[in-house]
Amino acid sequence: MSGRISPPSVDIRRVAAEAGVSIATVSRVLNNPERVSPQTRTRVLEVAARLGYRPNPNGKRLRKGRAETIGLVIPSPPGRFADSFFLELLAGLGEGLSDAGLDLLVATCPPGSEELACYRRLVEGKKVEGLVVARTRRHDERIAYLLEHGIPFVAHGRSDLISTPFPYLDIDGQQGFYRATQHLLNLGHRRIAYIGAPHDLNFAAHRWAGFQQAMAEARVEVNPAWVVEGDLSEESGYRLAQKLLDAPETPTAILCANDLMAIGVLRALRARGLKGGQEVSVIGYDDIPQAQYTDPPLSTVHQPFRETGQRLVEMLLARLGGVPVTQLQEVWVPKLVLRGSDGPPQT
Amino acid sequence: MSGRISPPSVDIRRVAAEAGVSIATVSRVLNNPERVSPQTRTRVLEVAARLGYRPNPNGKRLRKGRAETIGLVIPSPPGRFADSFFLELLAGLGEGLSDAGLDLLVATCPPGSEELACYRRLVEGKKVEGLVVARTRRHDERIAYLLEHGIPFVAHGRSDLISTPFPYLDIDGQQGFYRATQHLLNLGHRRIAYIGAPHDLNFAAHRWAGFQQAMAEARVEVNPAWVVEGDLSEESGYRLAQKLLDAPETPTAILCANDLMAIGVLRALRARGLKGGQEVSVIGYDDIPQAQYTDPPLSTVHQPFRETGQRLVEMLLARLGGVPVTQLQEVWVPKLVLRGSDGPPQT
DNA sequence: GCACGTAATGTAAACGTTTTCCACACTCTA
DNA sequence: TAGAGTGTGGAAAACGTTTACATTACGTGC
Numbered sequence: 174m175s176g177r178i179s180p181p182s183v184d185i186r187r188v189a190a191e192a193g194v195s196i197a198t199v200s201r202v203l204n205n206p207e208r209v210s211p212q213t214r215t216r217v218l219e220v221a222a223r224l225g226y227r228p229n230p231n232g233k234r235l236r237k238g239r240a241e242t243i244g245l246v247i248p249s250p251p252g253r254f255a256d257s258f259f260l261e262l263l264a265g266l267g268e269g270l271s272d273a274g275l276d277l278l279v280a281t282c283p284p285g286s287e288e289l290a291c292y293r294r295l296v297e298g299k300k301v302e303g304l305v306v307a308r309t310r311r312h313d314e315r316i317a318y319l320l321e322h323g324i325p326f327v328a329h330g331r332s333d334l335i336s337t338p339f340p341y342l343d344i345d346g347q348q349g350f351y352r353a354t355q356h357l358l359n360l361g362h363r364r365i366a367y368i369g370a371p372h373d374l375n376f377a378a379h380r381w382a383g384f385q386q387a388m389a390e391a392r393v394e395v396n397p398a399w400v401v402e403g404d405l406s407e408e409s410g411y412r413l414a415q416k417l418l419d420a421p422e423t424p425t426a427i428l429c430a431n432d433l434m435a436i437g438v439l440r441a442l443r444a445r446g447l448k449g450g451q452e453v454s455v456i457g458y459d460d461i462p463q464a465q466y467t468d469p470p471l472s473t474v475h476q477p478f479r480e481t482g483q484r485l486v487e488m489l490l491a492r493l494g495g496v497p498v499t500q501l502q503e504v505w506v507p508k509l510v511l512r513g514s515d516g517p518p519q520t
Numbered sequence: 521m522s523g524r525i526s527p528p529s530v531d532i533r534r535v536a537a538e539a540g541v542s543i544a545t546v547s548r549v550l551n552n553p554e555r556v557s558p559q560t561r562t563r564v565l566e567v568a569a570r571l572g573y574r575p576n577p578n579g580k581r582l583r584k585g586r587a588e589t590i591g592l593v594i595p596s597p598p599g600r601f602a603d604s605f606f607l608e609l610l611a612g613l614g615e616g617l618s619d620a621g622l623d624l625l626v627a628t629c630p631p632g633s634e635e636l637a638c639y640r641r642l643v644e645g646k647k648v649e650g651l652v653v654a655r656t657r658r659h660d661e662r663i664a665y666l667l668e669h670g671i672p673f674v675a676h677g678r679s680d681l682i683s684t685p686f687p688y689l690d691i692d693g694q695q696g697f698y699r700a701t702q703h704l705l706n707l708g709h710r711r712i713a714y715i716g717a718p719h720d721l722n723f724a725a726h727r728w729a730g731f732q733q734a735m736a737e738a739r740v741e742v743n744p745a746w747v748v749e750g751d752l753s754e755e756s757g758y759r760l761a762q763k764l765l766d767a768p769e770t771p772t773a774i775l776c777a778n779d780l781m782a783i784g785v786l787r788a789l790r791a792r793g794l795k796g797g798q799e800v801s802v803i804g805y806d807d808i809p810q811a812q813y814t815d816p817p818l819s820t821v822h823q824p825f826r827e828t829g830q831r832l833v834e835m836l837l838a839r840l841g842g843v844p845v846t847q848l849q850e851v852w853v854p855k856l857v858l859r860g861s862d863g864p865p866q867t
Numbered sequence: 868g869c870a871c872g873t874a875a876t877g878t879a880a881a882c883g884t885t886t887t888c889c890a891c892a893c894t895c896t897a
Numbered sequence: 898t899a900g901a902g903t904g905t906g907g908a909a910a911a912c913g914t915t916t917a918c919a920t921t922a923c924g925t926g927c
Contacts, residue, residue, distance in 0.1 A: 182646070184883060195907045200885055210905060227645050231582040232883030235912050240578070242625075249611035257604040264596035267628030276647060278589075279626045281614030298574050299529070300623060407813050440815055466754050468787055531913060542877045547915055557875060579913030582882050869927090877920075887910080895902075 183224045192220040203228065242276040243489060244301035246291050248284035248308075255281070256405070257461070258478065262307055262329065265482015273490055289314055296324050303489050305329065309341070309375045327489045327501065329481060330375050340492050340501035342485055346376045346458070349474040349507040350383030350428065353456045356509060357426045358391045360517045362454065366399035366417050366424035368410060368434050380430050380458060399424050403434045410437025418445060418453075425453060425518035432457035432464050432473055439467055439514065449514040456515055469513030476507060530571045539567040550575065589623040590836060591648035593638050595631035595655075602628070603752070604808070605825065609654055609676065612829015620837055636661055643671050650836050652676065656688070656722045674835045674848065676828060677722050687839050687848035689832055693723045693805070696821040696854040697730030697775065700803045703856060704773045705738045707864045709801065713746035713764050713771035715757060715781050727777050727805060746771050750781045757784025765792065765800075772800060772865035779804035779811050779820055786814055786861065796861040803862055816860030823854060 189196040194213060201209045202217040209217075220226075234241050245266065249255045263279070270277050278301055282291040292315050295301050302325065306315050309330035319326045320337050328341040357365055367384055370377035388395050398420060403409035410429060414437065417424060429435035435457030439449045449455045450469045457464060460475040488501050536543040541560060548556045549564040556564075567573075581588050592613065596602045610626070617624050625648055629638040639662055642648050649672065653662050656677035666673045667684050675688040704712055714731055717724035735742050745767060750756035757776060761784065764771060776782035782804030786796045796802045797816045804811060807822040835848050 185885095186883080196884085197886080197908080198906060201906085204885075208905080213906080225644070229582070229646055229883050231578050231587070231646075232912090233885075235576070235578040235582050235882090235914085236884045236886080238912065247607070247610065247614075249607075249614065255604075255607045255611055257602075257607060260594075260602045260604060260607045263594065263626065264602055264628045267594075267596065267626070271627065271641070277626050279610065279614070279624050280618065281611045294618070297572070299576055299578075407810065411813065437813065440813065443815060463754065466758060466784065466787060468790055533913080543914085544878080544916080545876060548876090551915075555875080560875080576913050579882090580915075582884085582912090583914045583916085585882065870925105871927105872923105872925085874923085875921085878918085880915105880917085882914085884912085885910105888908090890907080891905085893902100893904080895900100897898100897900085 182229075183226050184229065185226070188217065188221050188224055188226045191224065192217045240299060240302040241274065242278050242301050243270065243303040243305065244278045244280065244295045245305050245307070246280045246282060246288070246295070248288065249281045250284060256308075258459070259307065261478035262305075262482045262485075265479040266305060266486055267482075269483050269486030269490075273486065275490075289318060292318060296322065303327075303493055305485055305489065310373045311375050311378060312373070313375070325489065325492045327485050327492060329485060331504075332375050333378060338498050338502070340488055340498050341503070342481060342488060343376075343504045344476055344481070345504050345506050346379035346474075347383035347386070349458065349509065350380045351387045352383075352509050353428060353458075353472075353474055354384050354387035355391075356511070357428070357454060357456065357515065358387060358393065360426075360454070360515065362426040362518050363393050364396070364399070364422070364424045364426070364518075365393075366427045367395075367401070368413050368427060368429045368438070369400065369402045370405055370430035372402065377430060384428055396422075396424075398422075403430070405431050405433055407433045407437040407440070410434030411441045412437070414438040414441035415444075418442075418447075423453075426515070427453060427455050429455065429457045432459040432461045432471060435471055435473065435514075436463060436467055439469075439471070443468075450516045452519055454515040454518070460510060465512070467514070472509075472511045472513070472515040474507045475510050477505070481505075529576075530573050531576065532573070535564065535568050535571055535573045538571065539564045587646060587649040588621065589625050589648050590617065590650040590652065591625045591627065591642045592652050592654070593627045593629060593635070593642070595635065596628045597631060605806070606654065608825035609652075609829045609832075612826040613652060613833055614829075616830050616833030616837075620833065622837075636665060639665060643669065650674075650840055652832055652836065657720045658722050658725060659720070660722070672836065672839045674832050674839060676832060678851075679722055680725060685845050685849070687835055687845050688850070689828060689835060690723075690851045691823055691828070692851050692853050693726035693821075694730035694733070696805065696856065697727045698734045699730075699856050700775060700805075700819075700821055701731045701734035702738075703858070704775070704801060704803065704862065705734060705740065707773075707801070707862065709773040709865050710740050711743070711746070711769070711771045711773070711865075712740075713774045714742070714748070715760050715774060715776045715785070716747065716749045717752055717777035719749065724777060731775055743769075743771075745769075750777070752778050752780055754780045754784040754787070757781030758788045759784070761785040761788035762791075765789075765794075770800075773862070774800060774802050776802065776804045779806040779808045779818060782818055782820065782861075783810060783814055786816075786818070790815075797863045799866055801862040801865070807857060812859070814861070819856075819858045819860070819862040821854045822857050824852070828852075 185196045185199050189199045202214050247259045280291050304326040307329040309328050309332045311334045313332040316332050331341050331343045401413045435455050438455050442449050457471050457473040460473045464471040464473050532543045532546050536546045549561050594606045627638050651673040654676040656675050656679045658681045660679040663679050678688050678690045748760045782802050785802050789796050804818050804820040807820045811818040811820050
């Protein structure tokens with residue numbers, strides 16, 4: 174009984190025959206219901222439902238010349254786990270897409286040299302009719318490529334060094350860290366260290382700018398020895414914190430460009446018997462789920478991943494619908510969420 | 521210059537004309553190169569390369585009656601982050617698939633009632649020609665459905681309550697926890713608690729069986745008060761550990777059905793000034809990246825996510841190629857990796 | 868030198884849609 | 898009552914492939 178030969182899939186012809194109309198009418202019922210009389214419409218719909226008719230997507234796509242699919246490429250570093258940020262984005266995208274009748278094609282590729290090839294495969298192979306590009310870089314060859322070829326896409330994040338306008342949704346990392354830094358300054362901190370993200374990433378520059386701006390406005394000098402760059406992994410946060418704490422003069426607060434590194438910092442503190450939020454304040458960025466459960470719970474800047482994904486879909490749909498680029502550029506201001514890892518400096 | 525109208529995409533006709541052959545020949549060059557003379561073959565290939573010809577996938581799929589796409593549905597719980605296990609699986613799948621010329625269609629849906637509908641959409645809509653179903657359950661309606669309809673698929677995990685054979689790749693959780701438990705017993709532990717996974721998940725039963733088996737063989741009684749069930753989240757591990765430690769009689773070791781919960785347990789221990797591996801031993805399951813960086817580093821059972829994904833693709837390909845189900849059932853034995861969170865019981 | 872297999876190519880028919888015409892039957896309006 | 902609209906539905910042509918079948922040309926064996 175199982176594994177039986179699949180029944181001859183019902184096609185539009187079958188429905189038409191059964192309903193006593195032409196295939197054109199069946200198609201119309203499904204695509205332009207108002208162009209067919211109510212009686213035949215219901216009759217056809219009834220037959221279609223009874224037969225369980227589902228238009229063959231390939232016939233449809235071929236005829237329409239549309240892929241009805243949007244693409245997302247996820248960089249998967251060979252050694253480490255891929256960033257779970259992408260999974261959240263995926264979840265956000267998924268919802269809106271299925272509503273719009275679009276499919277989501279996911280490609281994974283090692284970050285680096287192969288990446289652009291991956292995009293090429295998708296667009297030149299006509300696999301997708303639009304793309305979401307995530308984690309933008311300052312020089313972003315992917316964006317340059319897509320712009321060059323006129324492929325519809327939306328970016329999650331801006332790309333500062335690309336002059337041609339393109340659709341994006343960005344979270345204002347500058348604002349986020351401006352406020353975070355102000356908060357530390359208000360608490361009385363003056364010796365603030367900064368663990369940044371790889372500088373080719375676009376958000377790295379913004380978050381850094383927010384930090385600098387707040388420091389400058391408060392006329393507090395930034396100590397170059399306390400400005401380091403990590404690779405976004407927990408491990409790198411741990412290592413860099415060790416380094417900062419080994420220096421002759423140590424900071425009273427550490428701002429980290431993402432939560433994973435901040436969690437590494439907390440671990441490094443604990444390893445020396447220090448406690449985040451007491452001897453040293455720590456603030457992260459992202460508000461990943463773990464942030465609630467660290468010890469102490471991590472103060473951070475909240476990124477609404479899921480909502481971002483949903484909005485990106487809307488924007489891509491709009492773009493495909495012909496909405497001009499300039500109306501598809503948004504920057505959201507993130508919220509600072511204070512938990513337990515920040516406090517006044519201990520003198 | 522950017523956003524220019526996309527050039528008229530080159531089709532097979534164009535290549536044929538340019539090379540002075542029929543379209544059939546062009547198609548043959550690409551699909552059955554041996555059936556065309558070397559001279560014309562190279563000529564056609566040359567022209568195709570020059571023009572950047574890429575067969576339109578929709579034409580191809582329509583003609584061949586194949587979707588050339590395999591599907592994966594990821595459950596995305598509304599409140600929490602989706603499990604990053606799926607992202608790793610994705611990465612593993614991705615590699616093999618693109619080599620095989622298959623696309624990967626990803627759907628996300630809230631777990632529960634909607635899930636089967638999601639699968640139906642994919643198969644009945646003829647979007648995919650095969651599926652990977654992950655995180656199998658004991659009663660798995662997804663598997664029942666796919667079997668019923670004769671849709672090719674491979675499962676990551678078995679499904680104990682389904683009698684019809686189906687292709688799967690499973691990691692032997694029973695072996696894994698059998699060994700982990702033996703290890704704890706050998707260290708001298710007798711008061712061992714068990715934080716299990718939701719019992720509808722298939723792996724939950726296996727891991728539990730491994731624990732029980734080892735305990736029975738050692739003639740150590742399992743204390744029912746120390747057997748609890750979590751929901752795989754760090755939070756639930758934390759909460760359940762609190763409960764275990766509040767009881768009048770406390771365990772000297774806690775075995776957790778996944779790493780996330782184990783990490784929650786470590787946190788709970790720390791919250792009361794205890795240290796994992798000293799006052800209480802903790803062993804997890806999965807070997808997620810964080811496991812290396814907890815304090816102390818987590819002892820756990822390693823799951824080779826990436827390799828699993830790669831092998832699943834091979835198996836699915838084989839299945840599509842007609843290899844019989846019985847040859848596509850594998851169980852891998854996992855490795856116990858001991859780090860710092862286990863040690864002899866303190867008397 | 869004739870039949871015959873074989874290698875190389877072309878012709879044309881699918882695959883399942885959507886959509887552009889066109890035809891027909893009405894209903895209005897003049 | 899003729900003419901023009903209007904609502905409804907059918908016929909047929911695409912969309913870009915692959916492939917079954919037909920055709921040609923060429924050796925080979927007798």
